[in-house]
Amino acid sequence: MYFFEKNEAYKNRVFLIDESGASYTYGQVWQIGDTIAAKIPPRSLCLLLVGNDVSSISSYFALLRKGCPVILMGKNTEESLIRRMKETYRPAFVIAGGASEDQKEAPAELYSKLGLLLSTSGSTGAQKLVRLSYDNLQANCDSIVEYLELTEQERPITTLPMEYTYGLSVIHSHAAVGASIILTDRAFVDPKFWELVEKQGATSMAGVPYSYEMLHRLRIERMDLPKLRTLTQAGGHLKTELQESIGAWAQESGRRLFVMYGQTEATARMSYVPPRRCLDKIGSIGIPVPGGRIELLGTEGEPITAPKENGELIYYGANVSLGYASCREDLAKGDENEGRLETGDIAYRDEEGYFYITGRKKRFIKLYGKRISLDQVQEDLQEEFDTADIVCTGNDDQGVIVWQTRQTAEADPERLEQVFWDRWGIRGDKVHMRTIDQIPRNASGKIIYAELKQGEEDGVPKQ
Numbered sequence: 001m002y003f004f005e006k007n008e009a010y011k012n013r014v015f016l017i018d019e020s021g022a023s024y025t026y027g028q029v030w031q032i033g034d035t036i037a038a039k040i041p042p043r044s045l046c047l048l049l050v051g052n053d054v055s056s057i058s059s060y061f062a063l064l065r066k067g068c069p070v071i072l073m074g075k076n077t078e079e080s081l082i083r084r085m086k087e088t089y090r091p092a093f094v095i096a097g098g099a100s101e102d103q104k105e106a107p108a109e110l111y112s113k114l115g116l117l118l119s120t121s122g123s124t125g126a127q128k129l130v131r132l133s134y135d136n137l138q139a140n141c142d143s144i145v146e147y148l149e150l151t152e153q154e155r156p157i158t159t160l161p162m163e164y165t166y167g168l169s170v171i172h173s174h175a176a177v178g179a180s181i182i183l184t185d186r187a188f189v190d191p192k193f194w195e196l197v198e199k200q201g202a203t204s205m206a207g208v209p210y211s212y213e214m215l216h217r218l219r220i221e222r223m224d225l226p227k228l229r230t231l232t233q234a235g236g237h238l239k240t241e242l243q244e245s246i247g248a249w250a251q252e253s254g255r256r257l258f259v260m261y262g263q264t265e266a267t268a269r270m271s272y273v274p275p276r277r278c279l280d281k282i283g284s285i286g287i288p289v290p291g292g293r294i295e296l297l298g299t300e301g302e303p304i305t306a307p308k309e310n311g312e313l314i315y316y317g318a319n320v321s322l323g324y325a326s327c328r329e330d331l332a333k334g335d336e337n338e339g340r341l342e343t344g345d346i347a348y349r350d351e352e353g354y355f356y357i358t359g360r361k362k363r364f365i366k367l368y369g370k371r372i373s374l375d376q377v378q379e380d381l382q383e384e385f386d387t388a389d390i391v392c393t394g395n396d397d398q399g400v401i402v403w404q405t406r407q408t409a410e411a412d413p414e415r416l417e418q419v420f421w422d423r424w425g426i427r428g429d430k431v432h433m434r435t436i437d438q439i440p441r442n443a444s445g446k447i448i449y450a451e452l453k454q455g456e457e458d459g460v461p462k463q
Contacts, residue, residue: 002064002134002137002138003137003138003141003172003173003175003176004061004064004065004172004175005065006026006030006065007026007178009178010026010178011025011026011027012025012026012027013025013026013152013178013180014180015028015029015175015180015181016029016054016057016180016181016183017180017181017182017183017200018053018054018183019183019184019186019192019196021199021200023180024054026178029054029057029058029061030058030061030062032054032055032058032098033058033059033060033061033062033063033065034062036055036058036059036062036095036098036099036100037059037062037063037066037068037095037100039100039102040063040066040068040092040093040100041092042066042067042068043066043067043068043069043107043110044066044068044091044092044093044107045068045069045071045089045090045091045092045093045107045108045110045331046063046068046069046070046071046091046092046093046094046095046100047070047071047073047082047085047086047089047091047093047094047095048060048063048070048071048072048073048094048095048096049073049074049075049077049082049094049095049096049097050072050073050074050075050162050163051074051075051076051161051162051185052158052161052162052167052183052184052185053183053185054183055097055098056075056162057162057171057181057183058098059095059098060072060162061175063095064115064116064134067115069110069114069115069116069117069331070115070116070117071085071089071091071117071129072116072117072118072162072163072168073085073119073163074161074162074163075096075097084127085127086103088127088326088327088328089108089117089129089325089327089328089331090103090105090108090328091103091105091108092105092107092108108328108331108332109329109331109332110331110332111131111322111331111332111333111334113133113134113135113322113334113335114131114132114133114322114331115132115133115134115136115137116132116137117129117130117131117132117325117331118130118132118163118165118168118264119163119264120264120265127326128324128325128326129324129325129326130264130265130321130324130325131321131322131323131324131325131330131331131333132267132321132322133321133322133335135318136267136318136319136320136321136322137172137267139267139291139317139318139319140169140172140266140267140268140269140289140319141169141172141173141176142176142290142291143269143289143290143291143292143317143319144169144172144173144268144269144289145173145176145177146290147258147272147274147289147290148173148230148232148258150173150174150176150177150179151177151179152177152178152179153179153203154174154177154179154180154203154204155179155180155181155182155200155201155202155203155204155227156170156174156179156181156182156202156203156204156205156206157181157182157184157193157196157197157200157202157204157205158170158171158181158182158183158184158185159188159205159206159207159211160206160207160208160211164442165262165263165264165267165268166206166208166234166235166262166268167206168268169262169267169268169269170206182196182197182200182202184196187214188211188214188215188218189214189218194223197225197228198224198225201227202225202227202228203227203228203229203230204228204229204230204231204232205228205230205231205232206231206232206233206234207231207232207233207235208233208234208235208236208445208446209233209235209236209237209238209239209242209388209445210388210441210445210446211233211445212233212238212242212246213239213242213388215246216242216245216246220246220249221245221246221249221253228255229254229255229256230255230256230258231246231250231255231256231257231258232257232258232260233257233258233259233260234259234260234261234262234268234269235445235446236446237283237357237375237379238259239379239382239383239388240282240283240383241383243257243259243278243279243282243283244279244282247278247279247282248279250275250278251275251278251279256275257275257278258272258273258274258275258278259272259273259278259284259285259286260272260273260285260286261285261286261355261357263341263343264321265320265321265337265341265343266315266317266319266320266321266341266343267319267320267321268319269289269319270285270288270289270292270294270315270317270319270341270343271285271286271287271288271289271292271294271355272285272286272287272289273285273286273287273354274286274287277354281354283356284350284354284355284356285347285354285355285356285357286354286355287353287354287355288315288317289317289319291317291318291319292315292316292317292319293315293316293317294313294314294315294316294355295313295314295316296309296310296311296312296313296314296347296348296349297311297312297314298311304349307348307349307350307351308348308349308350309348310346310347310348310358311346311347311348312342312343312344312345312346312347312361313343313345313346313347313355313357314340314341314342314343315340315341315343316339316340316341317339318339320337320338320339320340320341321337321341322334322335322336322337323335323336323337344360344361344362345357345359345360345361346358346359346360346361346364346373357375358373358375358376359373359374359375359376360375363375363449365394365395365396365399365400366396367396367399367400367426367430368425368426372394372400372424372426374392374393374394374400375392377392377400377424378390378391378392380423381402381416381419384419387404389404389405389407389439390402390403390404391403391404391439391447391449391452393449393452393453398430398432399426399429399430399431399432400420400426400430400431400432401432401433401434401452402416402431402432402433402434403434403435403436403439403452404433404434404435404436405435405436405437405438405439406435406436406437413433416431416433417431439452440452
């Protein structure tokens with residue numbers, strides 16, 4: 001049985017709790033969804049505009065049950081991006097706020113196992129979508145349930161957008177065990193978020209590195225959160241001091257911090273660090289999730305087995321997506337990946353089999369004959385200047401371009417040039433500083449490097 005199907009054993013359990021405190025059983029959520037999707041024929045391509053609310057989740061699960069492939073987008077996405085998605089894929093129906101609109105489009109040719117279409121992590125408005133099957137969704141859901149040891153007693157609170165693969169995986173995995181989910185779109189800085197956590201007894205929350213920066217500033221370790229047992233982190237590298245601080249607090253207070261790694265192309269999760277190893281495996285992405293396997297390949301495609309030797313991280317598992325779609329015709333394509341994903345990440349394995357990401361294949365440049373990891377330079381600069389609002393792009397010709405915001409500008413040109421020379425032997429003529437209003441991030445807080453790259457020539461990224 002798929003996690004989105006009607007499990008009679010869960011019918012009378014509470015599934016969703018909204019901000020007002022109103023609760024909805026699984027049976028009620030099924031009924032709400034079936035009513036919304038009643039006039040939509042099976043296997044219709046649908047564009048669903050969502051938020052962390054009852055209507056969105058009810059509609060989504062109902063469409064999955066009807067076998068309707070779903071394109072997920074946030075309900076607050078810019079209208080021009082929604083229009084572009086409609087023009088590119090021509091969905092039969094657009095559903096928002098519990099209302100469906102028939103687009104009068106001819107039926108699309110769809111691969112029989114296609115179930116979900118998500119934007120890649122680069123931008124929520126990207127036309128390029130990841131094609132996911134129902135089996136992809138279930139495989140990743142099963143592995144998450146297993147390593148997080150989820151039960152019906154869990155009560156997570158939504159801290160990430162539903163249209164983001166990580167946020168969606170929280171909903172999937174808890175629905176699979178008949179747990180209750182507290183719904184909100186509020187940010188950590190909103191006092192009403194914490195009122196909801198306390199009042200409804202949230203047992204877990206998920207976050208990306210930017211989320212944990214906020215939790216650290218809010219001094220979560222000083223909060224009285226007796227029901228909170230589990231924190232999960234993915235969506236990028238967590239700074240060492242953050243992992244040390246929050247990891248130590250979690251262990252000392254009897255809580256669990258899971259540091260994880262994933263990509264939309266693998267449905268959600270590929271690896272995790274068991275909480276007991278959180279403090280002695282700082283910086284690691286951990287071990288493969290149940291049912292997954294990781295290998296490293298050298299520049300010539302040769303397997304790397306020796307510890308501490310870098311190679312491209314290749315993931316194998318039933319959660320690997322079918323492939324990409326860039327136009328409506330791509331929705332008819334079958335499984336192009338066949339369970340194998342070239343992640344584009346460069347990593348090494350330690351003696352105990354724990355993996356560490358050292359950079360992206362596309363996030364390296366070559367200066368003075370040496371390969372420079374922009375990810376490593378960026379991390380070092382953030383530590384040197386004590387701010388997350390320093391970001392690096394660059395290329396072989398120009399060198400490194402350092403972006404910072406006007407509000408948190410800490411890196412003066414002279415000090416920056418000195419740091420580059422002392423640490424990496426990079427001369428000042430290969431270091432360029434740009435100051436902007438804000439670092440472009442998507443809804444989950446991840447940096448949109450593509451927008452910065454567009455502004456490398458004139459220093460003004462697309463806003």
